[in-house]
Amino acid sequence: MFSAKGGWLGQEDDINPLHGWDVASVQRSGLKHGLDPSGDIMGCLFFHVKQQLREFTLRVKEFHINIHLTQYDSRLLSKGIAAGVLPAFDRASFDRVDIGDMGDHLGIKECLANWGPLLNIANRYACLVMHSTKWYHDRPYVTARDNPRVLDFLKERCQSLPSVVSALIGSFKK
16 A cells, blocks of 8 residues: 555545544554554554454344345435335335435435435434535535635635734744
């Protein structure tokens, strides 16, 4: 994953294997295995992910979990499940449905219409899990961690703080 010079070989500059993990938990996992988190964060991540995968495999064995991979279009799949034409999903109701960024492509309304009726009504915590990588495009005044407009927003906010502006001006004069 790294070049001979220690550079990350990911496709984009912002890809980092630590993204999506709680760094404090990753560091604790490394400490449990005798690693120094300040010097070997990737080693810590290795042990943390390994433990997470072990926990996942134990849960798949212990609990009633079925994972099905299909190549159907999501709209066709949801309708086929609802109609009962797919034997693997006989009388299916789901506690969790991960629809990923489908809302970006189909729209939230259609995703809710397709998958909402398939949620387990007996489980008050049943839910659709989704994320969006494009939601801020249509909303000019919102911010989020990966929104490219965040930096502009922060610069604008900092300019309105007199102490920050004077400190920055003072550092440039030195």
